[in-house]
Every structure is written in C-alpha cells, then in structure tokens.
Amino acid sequence: MKKLLIIAAAILISAGTADAKWWIFGKSGGEVGLKYLYVNKVSADETGPKIKVFKETLGADGLIKITGKASVGKSSVGSVRISLDDKGTWTDVKFAENGTFEHAFKPEQGKTYIMLVEVTDTAGKTNKPEETRKELSLSDENIQAKVKETLDIMFTAYSREDLTRFLANVGENFAGDKAILERAVKRDFDALSAINLRYTLNNVAAGAQGRIFVSVTYNRMVLVNKTGTTSTDSGATEFVFDMNEGQLALYSMKQPLMFGLSDPEVGTGVVLGGGEGLVLDDSGDLSTGLVVTKSYTNPDQSFGYNIETETFEDCDATAPNCGGHLLFMPGIPYIAADDVPTSAFIGPIPGKTVSTATQADAQAAAVNQQTTLTAGSTYGLKYGADYYAVEVTSLSGSGGGPYSITIKTKAF
Template sequence: MRTRAIRLLIVFLLLAAACGGADAKWWIFGKSDEPVDFHYLYINNMSFLEKSEKITLFRDSLPEGRVIIRGKAKTKAGKVGSVEVSIDNRETWQKAKLGESGAFEFSFKPELGKTYDLYIKVLDTTGKSNKIEDTYRQITLSDRDLMAAVREALQKLVDAYCQENPSAFMALVSDDFAGDAVLLDRAIRKDFTAFDQIDLRFNISSVASGAKGRIYVSLLYNRFMLSAKSGASFTDKGTTEFVFEQKDDGLLVWSMKNPLIFGLSDAGNVATGTVYTSGNENIIVVDDSGNVQQVPFDEGINIIAGGGGGGGGADFAGLSNLRVSGGMRHHFVDLEFDTTLDPNTQAGQYEVVVEESLSAGGPWTEVERKALDTSVRVMSDRIAQQAVILYYRVRIERLADGALSQPSNVVQWDNT
C-alpha cells in the first residue's frame, strides 16, 4: 500500500512539473475568463469587422486570384495558441499561419459561382476562444469587370444628380464618406437650387484597387448647366478623381476631389484634395448665396480655399477665440467661443455646429449641434471610443438660408 502511494505521488509530481513549464503547452484549459479578440482583421486589405456579413469580391482585383485573411489576435491571459479558419460553415477547420506576436494569415483560391461561409476561431493558451459567431462572413466571387462596376456606379450617381434626386444620390455614398456625408447631402441640395438643366457626362481614364479594398478612379468630364439665379449658361470640362468602397455587391463613393462634379455649393468641405493638371481650363464655382461663376482653374481653386467657392462660409458670425474650457477624457469636452451674434435675442435664428477631426487640417465631421450659444459640450463616438488627439472647430449656421459661417480657430483635445 505504501509502495503504491509513493508511486502515485511520483506521478503527481511529474505531472505538476510538466505543467509548470508549459508556456508552450497551450492546451491547458479553463484557467481564464479574459476575452480573446483581434487587434485588427482584414480581408484583402479591407477591414473585416466593418464589412457587412455578405461580401462580394471582384475576381480581377484579387492578388493572384486569392482571398487573403490577415490579422492579429490578442488575449490578456497567456498567449495566442492557434488560429483556424473555416470556409464551409464550420464543417472543417484549417490552420492559419501564426506568428509569436499573434499575427496570422490565411488564404484560399475561390471559385466562381460558389459561396463560402467563413468563420475564424482563435484559442489562447488557456483554451479560451473568441466569439466565433461574430466573425461570420459570406463570401462570393464576381467575374464582373471592375471597370464596368465603376462605370455603373458613376452612371447611377450622374443620373440621380441630373434628375435632382438627393435620396437616390446619397444612397450611393458611403456612411464613412471622407468629406462628411451630412455636408455632401446639404451641398447637392443647394446645387439643385442653384442649377437648372444639369447635363453631365464622363469618360473613365483609369481604375485601380488599393488599400482597404478601395477603388481609385480617374475620369474626364464635361458639363452644362444653367444658373437658376441669373439664367446664364455655363459649361466646363476637366479631370477629377473619386475613391469608391466595396459594399455588399456594389460600390459606394468614399471621397471626391476638386474640381468637383457633385456638391459644388460646399466644395471647401466636400472635396478631399485637388487634381492639378498642366492646363488652366475654366471651372464652375458657386458661392454660399447661389451665385455661379466660371473662372480659370487656378483662380477657382484659390476661391474655394479662401472660402468663396462654398464651404468657406460667410463672415456673419464674427467667431473668435474658440477654447477648451473643460472636459473628461473618453467622456466629453467643453468648448467656449466668442461671437458678434447675441444668443439672448438670436438663438432661434442660428445654430452652433461643432466639427471634429483627427487632424488640424481636416477632413471635418459634424459631431454636435445646438441653438446659438457661446458654450457647447461635445460627446462624440471618437471621444468615447478612441484614445487619440482630437481637433475641433465651430461654425454658425443661419437657419433662414442654411448658410454656414467661416470656421473658428482650431483647438486640440488630448483624449489619450
């Protein structure tokens, strides 16, 4: 009996010793409730977690015809032990290439006409798993020509714009539009007030797929329109660029550059960048009051940059001295400013518009709006969710005609 007890003790000690040095033995289960998740996750350079469940990929945009899933798993307890991918609705699992840091990669070559139900499973060294159901994506491969898809998306935009249908137009714009979708919506509605008999035509010069699954497009355009205010006719032509995002089985506008073909009434806020050419062709610009003019390209870009081509705003608010008066990181920031307007008597005529950016130079996104006052509290998604430096500026909107004032000075908020 004593001999048997000694043997059992020896076996127990040997097992304990093996487990004590088991950093490499990731099959030790049930010792952690810490979450397993991803630092980042991409499918063919597109943000995986931001895509909808159904993803359509274009065959001519796949590198070597392959779907590539790469990411970096994270866990607060132990290490990442394995990453596996299923492309057949969890019937089988395949191991991804996994590095020491938790970075991994998996690829496969899809077939036309076949649907792939994809899941990703991560296990840490305690056996804890990620929420596998949250990684579900249904992937299909399209043999549609990418150039044809871009042409179709652009034509839908042109048709909606020429028909002065703002709802149809905005349905073709990404929610993450770089120049702020709210301002674009407002700008095209102002266009429809400023212009009549819009006739817009285009020819695509080049199409390329790039980072984050975005599609970069260069095009030539020519345009005719009448000024609703003066009745004068205007024509122009030029080169401009768009960036599209893939969404489900279609493309949505992510950004546009000057010279704009849509949203001229707020070009200073809608456009993200300018396409410069060797010539100095005339372009059409429109101010906040709906006055249309045709000027040489260089002059037009300077007008837009100076606030006279829409977006710079009129100087009716006398904004000055925007400052941070208080705040709590990841909760809110309080702003104060000076204005020549009187909040006591004009609150019903004007609204304060607060714009936020990750850069002092924009692009800007509207994050707060209230009746005219000289102080405002901002509680945005970025404040709540991102540990970053944020920038703010304030504008005043005149409710009678929707005109926006010139922006205030820019202030910084440390949300890290």
C-alpha cells in the first residue's frame, strides 16, 4: 500500500507541476473549455458521438442529467449554455463559482437530442461547442431485450470463433483484464470447434453506475480439436455489463465460465451452485476430467488411496509398501506421493479447487515427496507421466486415529 501511495502521489504531483501541454495531450490548460462532462454519470470522454439511454438506467424521476465543469484558465466563467436541438435554441445553465453546472431534462421516446455545451469566460472567449456535440436518445428497448441482444451477439461470435466481434462487447475495464481474456478466448478458439451455446435469462437487474447484472442458465456442446471428442455441460453463471454508447460492454463474469475457458482467472468470483463448468488446460485439452469424490474412515493414522481404482487402503503403518498413488498420515500431518515409483511428487495448489486446478497447476505444484496435510487444500500430484489434482474437502480425527476423510480427485 505504501508503494502504491508513493507512486500515486508522485504521478499526481508531477501531473500538476509538469507542462500541461504534455499531460493533456494537446489540450491547453489556459483555453476555455470543459474540464469534464457527464451524461447520466457516464463520462462523455468515454462515449462515442451517440449516447443511447435506457429507461431502466434513468432515475425514478425519468430525467437525463448533464453535469460538467467549465474550465477557463485564469479567467472567470461568464456563462454556460446548453443546446439540445443542434444550436436551434440555447438554455442558460446555472453554474457554481468553480464552474460546475448541472442541467436536467425529461427525454421523449423516439426523439434524438443533439446536445452542445457552450462555455464563455468573462472576456467573451468561448469554447468550441462542436467538440462537445453528442446525440442523445432514449431507447425504446427495455434493458432485458438489450441484454438478450448483447448476449446473442457474444454467444454467436464465440460460437463462430469471431474474436473481433466478440471483443467488441467486452469493456476496456473488464475486471479480469481484457488483454488476458482476449488471449484466453483466442486459445479457446484454437482448442475448440463446433461450439454450440444456448442460454435462458434467469435474472436481470439494473443498478448504480449504469451497470447491469445478468444471471443465465446455460447449456453447451463443444468439440475438442486435440482429442476429437465432444463434451457437454450445463449450469448457471453470472455477468455484469457496463453501459457504453447505448451498448452493453462486459465488465465481469464469474465461474463457471462461458468464455475464456483457457484461463480460469478471467472469472472474478464463483456462482453459488453454478456447477463445475469446462476448463481448458495449457495443452489445449479439456481438464474437466471426471471429479471423483470419496469418503473413508481408517482405524489408525496411516492409509493410502489409489486414484485409478478409487479405493482407500489401511496401511497399518507400513507406509512405504502401501499401494496406490497417495499416502495419508494425518497424525503428523502429511500427505505424500506414494514412493513407488520414485518419480512421484506432490505439492499444494493454493487458491484452487479440484475443479479449477489445471494440469499446469498440478505440474507446477508437484515438486516434493510429501507436504503438510490440511483440510480444504488442493494438491497437484505427478505419478509417472500422469498428473492429478487432489482436494481434501474434510478431515477429522486426532492422535493415533481413527480418521475420517473426504477427497475429490481429478486425472488430467
């Protein structure tokens, strides 16, 4: 945090003291103009020439609010005027001493308002109103129809593997990072074909900052190029969209993922009860592998597990000779890759579950013969040439036993 504050302070101080020409990229601090302009709390800098507003994002009073701040250098603001009919008529707007102003009007459906803002300083110098020109309109679509239209475009673009069209609906401020999502989707397209996605809306809620929350139930089928096999899954997931120029732009999405299956970290959050979803590993194959859940109670503190036969075994303290892939000694407590063959290794995969862990995670983690055993942890296991993820979901018992354990395993 300290570093962050130092960086922020340094940048802001230098911004304030440096020659303004450099920082404002061509704008002069001494010119008459607008320091900022917002239409319904959305920065005009962030929108294109057309701004479409949805009823659901208006306040309950149904007004479009234009707020801004006049900038006149060392002079004083003389007047602020707004035109909503392409300079046909001008309305004087009250402004504060520091140049801030607000103007509100009730838009009519089907009508387009050509907005321009004129700022004049006390010396009579004005800004260039054309630079503030925006076309405002109130959409006759409801937000749910818009959400459906946007999801249709995104699902179709993803199904047709059209990266450009897909990314056109992803916001620059995408929480999982747009650059990471772009590469993940590109990898998806290289790994999958014959993508077939369907969804129905569960819930749409418009909220503060013009954001839209969307919950869907989905159903999909994909063909994995690497193996030539098909895979289907279904579940529920959630998206958040931003409004931008009357279009919705993806702001965040949760796991299970619909897009960017090659990098689970593009999902920021997990849907409660959403399902496992599909995940592509670094090799371009699906790493959904069947997740096997097994529970077992052992009379003492030494037991093993064979992932292939899905069976536990009481090792009776003869640990080295216990069959299978894993050896558990919760009294110590440790979990070990069983020592035959000696190329078996294990290690923790922090922050992942057996569902979200990838082969690369397992490969990176599996570097030790043994490691500490704790409930809730996920481990990567290398056994011969094979990789596995193992999640210890519960563990109870003490001393010399008995111990009860529940694990989930997945083979890559």
